[in-house]
Amino acid sequence: QKEVEQDPGPLSVPEGAIVSLNCTYSNSAFQYFMWYRQYSRKGPELLMYTYSSGNKEDGRFTAQVDKSSKYISLFIRDSQPSDSATYLCAMSPNAGNNRKLIWGLGTSLAVNP
Amino acid sequence: NAGVMQNPRHLVRRRGQEARLRCSPMKGHSHVYWYRQLPEEGLKFMVYLQKENIIDESGMPKERFSAEFPKEGPSILRIQQVVRGDSAAYFCASSTTRDRIGNTEAFFGQGTRLTVV
Numbered sequence: 751q752k753e754v755e756q757d758p759g760p761l762s763v764p765e766g767a768i769v770s771l772n773c774t775y776s777n778s779a780f781q782y783f784m785w786y787r788q789y790s791r792k793g794p795e796l797l798m799y800t801y802s803s804g805n806k807e808d809g810r811f812t813a814q815v816d817k818s819s820k821y822i823s824l825f826i827r828d829s830q831p832s833d834s835a836t837y838l839c840a841m842s843p844n845a846g847n848n849r850k851l852i853w854g855l856g857t858s859l860a861v862n863p
Numbered sequence: 864n865a866g867v868m869q870n871p872r873h874l875v876r877r878r879g880q881e882a883r884l885r886c887s888p889m890k891g892h893s894h895v896y897w898y899r900q901l902p903e904e905g906l907k908f909m910v911y912l913q914k915e916n917i918i919d920e921s922g923m924p925k926e927r928f929s930a931e932f933p934k935e936g937p938s939i940l941r942i943q944q945v946v947r948g949d950s951a952a953y954f955c956a957s958s959t960t961r962d963r964i965g966n967t968e969a970f971f972g973q974g975t976r977l978t979v980v
Contacts, residue, residue, distance in 0.1 A: 793867070793954050793971030794906070838906070849896070849919050853906040 753777050756839055756854030765863050769826040773839035773854045776820065780841040780852075783815050785824045788836045788856065797837075798824065829861045865890070867957050867972035868937075875978045882942040882949070884975045888957030895938045896969055897930060900952040912938060945979045952976050 756773045763769055771785075782801055786794035798813040800806045800822075806813045812825040822841070826833055836856040843850060868887040876882050888895050897909040908922040912932035920930065927945075932938040942949055953976075956969035 792973050793956070795971065840906075849908050849911050849921070851906075851908065855903070855905045 751776060753852045754839060754841060754854045757857055758855055760858040760860060762860045762862060763829055765829060765831060765861055767829050767861070769829050769833070769859060769861075771824040771826075771837050771839075771857050771859070773822050773841075774820055775822070775841060775852075777841075777843065777852070778817075778820065779843040781844065782842045783813070783822050784840045784851070785811075785813055786838040786840060788838055790835075794838055829859075831861050831863050834860050867892075867955055867970050869953075869955050869972035869975050871975060872973065873976050873978070875980060876945045877980055878946055879944050882945050882977055882979075884940040884942075884953050884955075884977070885937040886940070886955030886957075886972060887937040888955075889970055892957035892959050892970075894958045894969075895932050896956045896958075897938070897940050898954045898956065900954060900974070906954070909940070942977075945977070947979050950977055950979045 754773055754775045784796060785798045787797050788794045798806060798808060798811055800813050800815050803815045803817045810827045814823040822839060836858045838856045839854040840851045867889055870885050874882055886895060893914050895912045898906045899909055900906045910923050910930045911919040912930060914932055915934050927943045929941045940953060952974045954971050954974045956971045958969040
């Protein structure tokens with residue numbers, strides 16, 4: 751079993767839809783959770799970063815962490831065609847350590863105009 | 864301020880040849896990470912370097928792979944005697960400070976796609 755599981759999709763939604771992207775994990779030591787967006791043929795870029803449980807909102811994006819269920823989510827409101835990309839979750843047991851990030855395989859999202 | 868620059872974007876090598884991948888970090892960044900991305904495995908950390916120092920190479924295969932970040936010039940990831948299994952996307956990321964994520968993120972380059980034929 752992988753430490754981080756992420757449904758690869760593809761997920762196809764109409765413009766304006768609310769998108770829900772999810773990851774589950776098995777290591778209860780994970781404390782730091784990140785969502786990255788990766789456009790085709792580009793490198794990942796950090797979207798959201800949360801510590802422990804709870805919600806964090808940034809514009810149209812909301813990240814949720816439920817440590818009791820070992821489940822994290824990224825919600826995108828009013829989705830746009832420019833949101834079409836692969837979304838990667840990543841997590842780490844401790845802060846300040848890019849080396850220890852465990853990555854999901856990514857979910858491919860297509861937002862159709 | 865240019866982002867992290869990687870070249871070449873695409874590299875084709877025959878089995879047994881050497882592959883040299885270059886990464887120029889963002890201006891002012893002195894910390895470089897190399898990752899490999901395979902469709903079925905996701906992103907995997909390979910090596911973390913500062914100028915003239917390898918800080919952590921725990922993710923590097925024991926043989927054929929090496930990395931450097933000289934005082935002047937780009938960071939180089941070198942793969943000797945490439946095999947088909949080395950075909951992947953290789954990403955470099957740079958940051959300003961040691962091992963910071965979240966508030967001080969690592970910025971990724973566009974990657975080098977290595978194909979071994």
